Amino acid sequence: MRTKSWTWRLGMGVAALVLGATSLQAGSGRAALLWGTAGNDVLIGADDDNQDNAAIHPPGTAADQSLKRADMLFGMEGDDLLIGLLGDDYLDGGPGDDVLVGGTEQGVAPNSDLQVGGDGNDVAVWAGGDGSDAFAGGAGLDAIVFAVIDRDGANVPTVQMVNTGYGERPAVTANLTGAPGFCTIDPAPAGSGYEWLVRFVRRTDNVLLVTVRVQSVEQVFCASRAGGGAEWADLTSYSGGELRPVTLDRIRELNPLAGAMVR
Ligand SMILES: [Ca+2]
Ligand SMILES: [Ca+2]
Ligand SMILES: [Ca+2]
Numbered sequence: 001m002r003t004k005s006w007t008w009r010l011g012m013g014v015a016a017l018v019l020g021a022t023s024l025q026a027g028s029g030r031a032a033l034l035w036g037t038a039g040n041d042v043l044i045g046a047d048d049d050n051q052d053n054a055a056i057h058p059p060g061t062a063a064d065q066s067l068k069r070a071d072m073l074f075g076m077e078g079d080d081l082l083i084g085l086l087g088d089d090y091l092d093g094g095p096g097d098d099v100l101v102g103g104t105e106q107g108v109a110p111n112s113d114l115q116v117g118g119d120g121n122d123v124a125v126w127a128g129g130d131g132s133d134a135f136a137g138g139a140g141l142d143a144i145v146f147a148v149i150d151r152d153g154a155n156v157p158t159v160q161m162v163n164t165g166y167g168e169r170p171a172v173t174a175n176l177t178g179a180p181g182f183c184t185i186d187p188a189p190a191g192s193g194y195e196w197l198v199r200f201v202r203r204t205d206n207v208l209l210v211t212v213r214v215q216s217v218e219q220v221f222c223a224s225r226a227g228g229g230a231e232w233a234d235l236t237s238y239s240g241g242e243l244r245p246v247t248l249d250r251i252r253e254l255n256p257l258a259g260a261m262v263r
Contacts, residue, residue, distance in 0.1 A: 045071030147174035183222035
C-alpha cells in the first residue's frame with residue numbers, strides 16, 4: 001500500500017486545522033494564488049485579495065483594485081483537496097483524484113466558482129449558498145454533489161480524513177440526504193461548450209436557486225425530490241426526466257470518493 005502524505009497551504013485567517021497526526025504548513029498563503037505540489041495537497045483559499053489588503057488596494061482609493069476574495073488554486077499532481085471559500089474562485093485539480101469545493105459562501109456574492117478537475121476521478125461539492133458555478137471534469141469519472149458541507153464556526157469546511165475503500169485521504173464531509181432541495185438537469189445551450197445545466201431547486205417552494213454548468217462530468221448526486229433520500233443521474237446515458245433514487249451504499253459503489261464524503 002502506498003504511503004501517503006499531504007502538504008497543506010492555508011490562507012491567512014483560516015483557523016488552524018487539527019487533523020490527527022497530519023502536520024500543517026500554515027502561513028504560506030499568497031494573495032489569490034496558491035500552487036500545490038506534485039504530491040497530495042490541501043489548498044484553502046486565502047480570501048485576502050480584497051479591499052482591506054493595503055498592498056493590493058491603496059487606502060483611500062475609490063475604485064476597487066481587488067479580486068473580491070477570488071483565489072486561484074492549482075492542485076497539480078496528486079490527490080488534492082481544494083477549497084476556495086469566498087469570492088469567484090478558480091480551482092484546478094490537475095492530475096489525480098481531486099475534491100473541489102468552491103465555497104462555502106453562505107449566499108455572499110460574488111460566489112461563482114470555475115472548477116476544472118483535470119485527469120483523474122474528481123468530485124466537486126456544492127453547498128447551499130455557493131452560487132452558480134461551472135465544473136469541467138476532464139478525463140476520468142467525475143461527479144458533482146449537492147449537499148450541506150460540514151463547516152466550522154468561521155464557515156470554513158471541516159477537513160476530515162475519509163476512507164474511500166482504497167485508503168484514507170483528506171476531504172470534506174456533507175449531508176446529502178438532508179439538503180434543502182433537489183436537482184433537475186437541462187441540456188446546455190448549443191455552442192456554450194458545456195453539456196448540461198444542473199439546477200438546484202429549493203424544496204419548500206420549488207424556487208430555482210442555482211445552475212451549475214458541467215462538461216465531461218459523468219455523475220450527479222443530489223437529495224431526493226421528496227427529501228430524506230438521495231437521487232443521482234448517470235450523465236453518460238441521461239436522456240431527460242427526474243433523477244433516479246439511489247441509496248448511500250449504492251453511491252459508495254458508483255463513486256467511492258463521493259460515497260466516502262456524504263451521508
Ligand atoms: Ca498536488
Ligand atoms: Ca476565495
Ligand atoms: Ca483531477
